[in-house]
Amino acid sequence: MKELAHKTAAITGAASGIGRMLAVNLARQGCNLAIADIDAGGLKETAALVENGVKVSTHIVDVSDREQVYSYAQEAAAHHGGVDIIINNAGVALGDFLETVPLEDFEWLMGINFWGVVYGTMAFLPYLRKRPEGHVVNISSINGILTNPNNGPYCAAKFAVKGYSETLCQELHGTNIRVSCVHPGGIKTNIARNTRFNCAMYSLSREKAISLYEDELFRTTADEAAQVIIQGIRRNKRRILIGMDAKILDLITRMFPVGAVTLSCLFSRFIVRSYARR
Numbered sequence: 001m002k003e004l005a006h007k008t009a010a011i012t013g014a015a016s017g018i019g020r021m022l023a024v025n026l027a028r029q030g031c032n033l034a035i036a037d038i039d040a041g042g043l044k045e046t047a048a049l050v051e052n053g054v055k056v057s058t059h060i061v062d063v064s065d066r067e068q069v070y071s072y073a074q075e076a077a078a079h080h081g082g083v084d085i086i087i088n089n090a091g092v093a094l095g096d097f098l099e100t101v102p103l104e105d106f107e108w109l110m111g112i113n114f115w116g117v118v119y120g121t122m123a124f125l126p127y128l129r130k131r132p133e134g135h136v137v138n139i140s141s142i143n144g145i146l147t148n149p150n151n152g153p154y155c156a157a158k159f160a161v162k163g164y165s166e167t168l169c170q171e172l173h174g175t176n177i178r179v180s181c182v183h184p185g186g187i188k189t190n191i192a193r194n195t196r197f198n199c200a201m202y203s204l205s206r207e208k209a210i211s212l213y214e215d216e217l218f219r220t221t222a223d224e225a226a227q228v229i230i231q232g233i234r235r236n237k238r239r240i241l242i243g244m245d246a247k248i249l250d251l252i253t254r255m256f257p258v259g260a261v262t263l264s265c266l267f268s269r270f271i272v273r274s275y276a277r278r
Contacts, residue, residue: 002133002234005030008055008080010073012063012120013090015042017189018139020049021226022087027054029230034076034083036061037090055080063090063116064108073123085233086124087137088117093191096198098152105196106153113157117164125177134177135233138165142185142246146253146260148268150199169238178236180229183250185243187225219243 009026013019015037023035023046032055037043043058050056057079061072077083094101094109117138128134143151144158165181172179220243232240241247253260 002135002236004230004234006032007084007131007133008032008034008076008082009085009087010034010036010076010083010120010124011087011089012036012061012116014046015039016046017191017222018184018187018225018229019087019089020046021222022089022229023047023056024049024051025223025226025230027052027056030054031085032056032080034059034072034080036063036072038062063088063120064111066115066119069116069119070123073120073127077127082131083124083127084131084133085135085137086120086128087139087229088120089137089139090116091139091191093151093195094153094198095150095195096153097150100199101153102198105198108196109153110157110160113154114160114164117161121164121168128177129175132176135180135236136165136168136172136177137180137182137229137233139182139184140165142183142241142243142249144181145183145246146249146264148264150268166238178238180232180237180240182229182232182240182242183246184225185220185241185246185249187220187222187242189222219245 004026009031011019011022011033014023014035023033027033027050030052033050034057035043035046036059038060040060047056047058057076059072059075061068063069091113092109094105096105121136128136138161140161141158143155144162147155162181165179169179225242228242229240241250
């Protein structure tokens with residue numbers, strides 16, 4: 001079981017949601033923190049929630065900007081004397097169809113959800129190699145295992161994170177660095193409220209779409225998700241599923257790899273159509 005006390009974890013997307021609760025819960029384990037986000041106000045609030053007397057540094061970072069991420073890694077390592085864990089958590093969502101989504105929006109999402117993971121991993125790997133135990137934690141999604149309509153760019157990015165992380169795990173086998181890929185189901189965070197809704201199924205309004213996700217589909221709290229991730233880090237788990245919904249959908253996909261795609265499409269359409277009529 002990996003010990004986290006007196007180690008340093010760098011966390012992106014730490015101004016809210018899972019990133020914030022990862023910071024709070026890691027601090028309880030005695031882990032020092034280098035937290036990053038583009039939201040300076042939210043980042044300050046997260047830092048204020050951290051207890052247990054650990055060392056905390058805050059970094060304003062746009063993870064889609066390679067130079068900013070590399071500077072973040074350098075500053076975090078210098079401030080803390082090294083970094084043991086990088087958690088590439090920052091992410092955004094986009095509601096649109098692949099036929100109609102503006103390429104600029106697609107590129108925006110991929111820049112954060114995929115390239116942010118790549119930049120974060122590559123920027124921190126040299127520092128992780130200097131530690132007795134290094135760990136890369138990349139946040140994918142259940143949508144990196146099973147797709148659903150009107151969510152194509154997000155699914156594409158999360159599948160890419162899965163493929164990237166699993167290959168990285170193979171390539172780092174036998175080294176001091178472990179890799180975990182995290183697949184959350186529906187988590188109660190601000191991601192639905194901050195989603196770019198360009199075009200929703202059955203003309204579902206923005207407020208109804210947010211309500212559908214926040215009130216009906218998202219069941220697991222960010223605090224619960226953070227605790228599962230930390231337990232996975234301590235156990236050096238390669239694959240971390242969060243929430244009963246993620247576990248069930250993962251099992252269905254394993255049992256019916258072709259049929260699961262059709263079932264997911266039909267279920268999504270049924271749920272959205274029913275909710276649109278309310």
